[in-house]
Amino acid sequence: MLNGMYDSNRKRNVRNEQIFNQFFASYPSDFQKIELKKGEHIVLEDEAFKGVFFIRKGIAIKEVLLKSGKTQGIRLTTKNEFVGALASVNVETYPYDVRCLTDMECYKLSEAVLHQILMIYPMFLYEALQADSYTNYQKMKFITGKVEERIIYNIVELAECFGEKNDQDVWLPKVVTQEILASLSSTTREYVAKILASLKSINILDTKQRHIIVHDLHKLHELIY
The missing domain is CATH 1.10.10.10 (Winged helix-like DNA-binding domain superfamily/Winged helix DNA-binding domain)
Structure with a gap:
């Protein structure tokens, strides 16, 4: 079961890279390059939605703030992952922090290019959300x-x-x-x-x-x- 999930994730990341390359070649001005240092945040939990980001290089950790004041890690991000998709779907803020564990190179998508991607690849965001949900489901088996x-x-x-x-x-x-x-x-x-x-x-x-x-x-x- 897990091997199937990992294979699916790898295929999705390959497809993400293809989508990025396709649109970056056609609309380079719609991608804002952002370089971040280790310890900086791509987005913050409860921060107002400011866009979807594509991770080109580096590793970050998705975290949520607990009532105790400590942070709880959810998972590490992968290369060729789009971050912030959930906040663009049905909420106005980001549901978690994304903190850089290494120096990172990301690209912020303009609203126009995000709309173009969704027009051509309508399942794009759904698949990303589905992958996150399935990963969390697997993790929940071990929480208790x-x-x-x-x-x-x-x-x-x-x-x-x-x-x-x-x-x-x-x-x-x-x-x-x-x-x-x-x-x-x-x-x-x-x-x-x-x-x-x-x-x-x-x-x-x-x-x-x-x-x-x-x-x-x-x-x-x-x-x-």
Whole structure:
């Protein structure tokens, strides 16, 4: 089931890039290039809608503010993703923060070009919303379950979406820190460290040069499914 979701997401990102390239070639003045530094925000939760953004380079995290004042990570954004689609559909504000974990290159779409995209690709925004909803549905299965299952689920998801294969290993990017895993998993950094140590002891993963390295993604997947 998850493999199907990841394949679908990858295909959608390829299609997103094709859509961007098609319209950027025809209407370059309708795309405002925005360069952001690590720690800056593309959009803020409850900020008035200011447009849809296309991520060309870099990784960000979608977060919501909890009543406690802490932030809860939802998921990391991917290259070739459109951000802000939900706010353009049925609400006037953004439902979450999008905070840069790396330096980023984005393009803000004009209202005119967004309208053109929707005219030609009417399912474009729906598919993006559907993908977010399905990802959240999968995550919700683990919200009330064991904390270690949430952590493992997020490692699997991040490995599938962002991992780089090196022989049999999958290397997660350095931005996937214990703090980020804790935020995505609704737990503490200390508990993430405990679970990582447990997984290292059975040789499923390792940590090296600030990377989490998954040795056996299949076995990791089997721990929760």
